[in-house]
Amino acid sequence: MTEAPLHDTLIIGGGPAGLSAATHLAFHRRDVVVIDRASGPLRYTTTPLHNVPGFVGERGVDILKRLRGDAEGAGARLVRSNVTRVSGQEGDFTVETDVGTFRARTLLLATGVARHHPRVSGRFEPWLPYAAKGNTYYCPDCESPEVLGQDVLVIGVNSPVGAASVALTLSEFAREVRVLLTDSEELDEPWAGRLARRGITWQVGEIAAVEGKRGHLDALTLADGTRLTPEGVFVVGPKTPRNDLAVQLGLELSEKGHVKTGWRGQTNVPDVWAAGDVQPQTQQVSVALGSGNIAAVMIDQTLTRLGLRDLGREVTEALAAD
Numbered sequence: 072m073t074e075a076p077l078h079d080t081l082i083i084g085g086g087p088a089g090l091s092a093a094t095h096l097a098f099h100r101r102d103v104v105v106i107d108r109a110s111g112p113l114r115y116t117t118t119p120l121h122n123v124p125g126f127v128g129e130r131g132v133d134i135l136k137r138l139r140g141d142a143e144g145a146g147a148r149l150v151r152s153n154v155t156r157v158s159g160q161e162g163d164f165t166v167e168t169d170v171g172t173f174r175a176r177t178l179l180l181a182t183g184v185a186r187h188h189p190r191v192s193g194r195f196e197p198w199l200p201y202a203a204k205g206n207t208y209y210c211p212d213c214e215s216p217e218v219l220g221q222d223v224l225v226i227g228v229n230s231p232v233g234a235a236s237v238a239l240t241l242s243e244f245a246r247e248v249r250v251l252l253t254d255s256e257e258l259d260e261p262w263a264g265r266l267a268r269r270g271i272t273w274q275v276g277e278i279a280a281v282e283g284k285r286g287h288l289d290a291l292t293l294a295d296g297t298r299l300t301p302e303g304v305f306v307v308g309p310k311t312p313r314n315d316l317a318v319q320l321g322l323e324l325s326e327k328g329h330v331k332t333g334w335r336g337q338t339n340v341p342d343v344w345a346a347g348d349v350q351p352q353t354q355q356v357s358v359a360l361g362s363g364n365i366a367a368v369m370i371d372q373t374l375t376r377l378g379l380r381d382l383g384r385e386v387t388e389a390l391a392a393d
């Protein structure tokens with residue numbers, strides 16, 4: 072059996088962090104492959120983003136399209152697949168995917184975090200037509216001003232304290248804030264008191280049905296028959312780092328499961344970097360873009376130490392003939 076070719080860099084994850092790194096490395100004539108299973112948040116976000124410099128007012132899905140186009144335009148190869156296994160060490164890593172095996176001198180993990188959706192009659196699928204569309208938001212640090220002057224519902228998914236904390240933040244923007252705690256969670260003190268002092272009501276309940284059209288959520292009906300018709304909805308739940316591959320490589324993790332790195336994205340394993348939301352850092356597109364870029368600069372320098380850049384025979388031959 073012939074061995075897979077040894078690429079300069081394999082990037083696992085094609086969100087803003089992975090694509091930013093791919094663009095830098097490919098522009099610097101590195102042979103770079105991005106493997107992505109296309110489950111990142113921007114792919115499904117049809118609300119406009121307002122805090123990403125250079126992209127203000129653009130929809131997440133369009134930003135992602137532009138980033139993919141930039142990476143491909145620079146010469147990166149984008150592969151749509153799921154990475155199931157990573158092994159190897161310094162200078163030679165093997166990555167197994169649904170579409171075959173890849174090898175590379177260096178690795179960048181940019182796998183992001185998994186977010187939880189509310190369940191409707193026990194299933195999360197009925198929620199998906201509204202997730203990050205129309206009037207449904209997931210990122211209070213990015214999107215709180217979207218609900219200025221509105222009647223807002225905060226839905227806690229396995230996260231009563233998180234939901235209460237977001238409700239307090241949103242109360243600075245919204246006209247009225249209510250909290251719905253799903254999964255039979257209760258809210259303890261001091262959070263219940265904090266909400267009461269701001270006039271924020273909360274209840275425990277299961278969502279039985281949702282109504283809306285073209286991504287706009289019009290109403291939710293709870294299992295006890297209560298019908299809620301908020302103007303805006305924020306979903307608050309745990310964000311679980313996608314760290315299964317990091318575990319396979321023996322990368323050091325933080326208490327919450329993020330990949331621990333130095334500020335340039337270097338991990339405890341030589342020639343492996345991490346960037347974006349999978350690092351313990353603020354989860355924003357511009358931060359992911361920046362961290363991908365920092366890691367790419369370091370990877371490029373490491374590749375220079377590992378061997379000469381392949382600038383293409385025709386260039387070197389033309390120079391030699393001069």
Ligand SMILES: Cc1cc2nc3c(=O)[nH]c(=O)nc-3n(C[C@H](O)[C@H](O)[C@H](O)COP(=O)(O)OP(=O)(O)OC[C@H]3O[C@@H](n4cnc5c(N)ncnc54)[C@H](O)[C@@H]3O)c2cc1C
Pocket residue numbers: 083084085086087088089106107108109110111112113116119120121122123152153154155181182183184186202203208209210213214313316346347348349353354355356357359
């Ligand atoms: C609804 C929503 C709205 C948001 N709005 C804003 C906003 O307005 N402004 C802002 O700055 N930020 C916003 N964010 C946050 C922002 O989207 C993230 O911070 C950013 O996408 C992180 O980029 P990333 O590249 O680290 O990870 P991601 O974008 O999550 O990309 C990771 C990629 O890795 C892939 N992957 C993971 N594991 C594997 C594997 N084993 N094999 C192959 N591929 C894999 C995933 O499929 C995914 O495509 C929002 C987030 C959400 C959920």
